[in-house]
Amino acid sequence: MRVAIVGFGGIGRGYVAYLTGQGHEPVIWSxxxxxxxxxxxxxxxTVTGKLEADLPLRIARHCAEAVGGAEVVIVAVQANGFRAVLDAIAPHLAAGQIVIISAHCSFAALYLHRLLSARGVDIPIAAWATTALTARKSGPRSVHVSGIRAKLDVATLPAGHAQVGLDVCRSLFGDRFELREDLLAIMLSNLNPPAHVANMLGNLTRAERGEDWPNYGSITQGVGRIVDAMDVERLALAGAFGLSVRSVQDHYVHSFGVAAGPVGEMAAAVYRNRPELLGPKTLETRFITEDVPFGLVPLEALGRIAGVPLPLHKAGIALFDAICARDFRAENDLLPALDLERFTADELHRELRGA
Structure with a gap:
């Protein structure tokens, strides 16, 4: 397949390497x-880690060149770039294409669906709860792929295109996808915000001072208990919408193959297997600048709509507002465009199915 990859950070580069190895034809737009x-x-x-190769690249000079003629478009940018990127690709999308958002957060698929509906375009938008692999830029012309996930949740908007979305994802990345009920289930399955926020709180000064510290090795029992407690809130929110989503323990089992238990113990097992994974060396990290405004803030909005209190999520937003001297609610540029507060919980859930 000809696949347009929008975004050329670690994940986008990793997708280039994986898809090329599977015989697909990726084209990059940065x-x-x-x-x-x-x-x-x-x-x-240059690709190292779980994949190894030296690959030539096909790079598009502009958005239309990348999207035009592509069978699949994969959006692989950080959440604070979603709105600008979705605004850019929407005019060039047409019937017969499919969009994959990797990884989905903050109602991004709904935002794109509305842009396309205004043009009378009905195409599948597949949303993943997380990325298909873990990777980081290791240099200006290199990427290190540290892991390829064995299991990954996917849902498609509109929900009537669910099988098409699932089939295309499997065609590209193999039989590692599990179909979820709808877009809301995907949103409530993203474990990055509570895990990253808890770990940054526990290791704040280490990051701020630019020290080397092990990401999973620093999820101590106390940090793990914060993650567990935030997970209770997330699962309660899912239950209010009639959804059953994976717990944080399930996530660790599926993503890393470690035995179930308290989060601190599971993280220690991951650390033993992957000690090279380091935490951020700055407060200007996606663990904060993405996961607070585009992770915690949308869940706070869902909690208001469903009448479910999320005290730890609210506290996380308030603490990082203070720590970073920023207003992270105001930094989410997707929520104001969607006007979600006018919906009841049932109405919003239907909207997120494309019903």
Whole structure:
């Protein structure tokens, strides 16, 4: 398949490597233009870790060149870039294509669905609860792929396209996808916000001072108990919408193959297997700048609509507002455009099914 990958950070580069190895034809569009600058001439992408290769790249100069003619478009940018990227790709999408949002948060698929509906375009938008692999840029022309997930949840908007979305995801990345009820189930299955927020709170000064600290090795029993307690709130919110989603323990079992138990013990097992994974060395990290405004804040909004209190989620937002001297609610540029507060819980759930 010809696959347009929008975004050229660690995840986007990792997808290039994986899809090329599977015989697909990825083309990259880097909204920032960094890919064109870094890969001038015949420069190759060097891939290390779970995948190893030196790959030539096909780089699109602009959005229309990438999206036009692509069978699949994968959005692989951080959440604070979603709105600008979705605004850019929407005019170029057409019947017969499919969009994958990796990883979905903050109603991004609903935002794109409304843009397309205004044009009379009805195409599947597949949303993943997390990324298909873990990867980071290891240099201007390289990427290190540290893991490929064995299991991954997917839902498609409109829900009537669910089987198409599932089939395309499996065609690209293999039989690792499990179909979920709808987009709301995917939103409530994202474990990054509570895990990252808890770990940053417990290791705040280490990050701020730029120290080396092990990501999973620093999820102590106390940090793990924060994650567990936030998970109770998330599961209660899912229950209010009649959904059953994976617990944080289920996530660790499916993603890392470790035995179930308290989060602190499960994280220690991950650390023993992958000690090279380090935590952020700055407060200007997606663990805060993405997971607070685009992770915790949308859940807070869902809690208001469903009448479910989320005191720890609210506390996390307030604490990081204070720590970073920012208003993270105001930094979410998707929520104001969606006007969700006018919906009842049932109405919103139908909207997120495309009903």
């Amino acid at each position: 909204p920032s233009g960094a890919a064109l600058a870094d890969f001038s001439g015949d420069a190759l992408l």
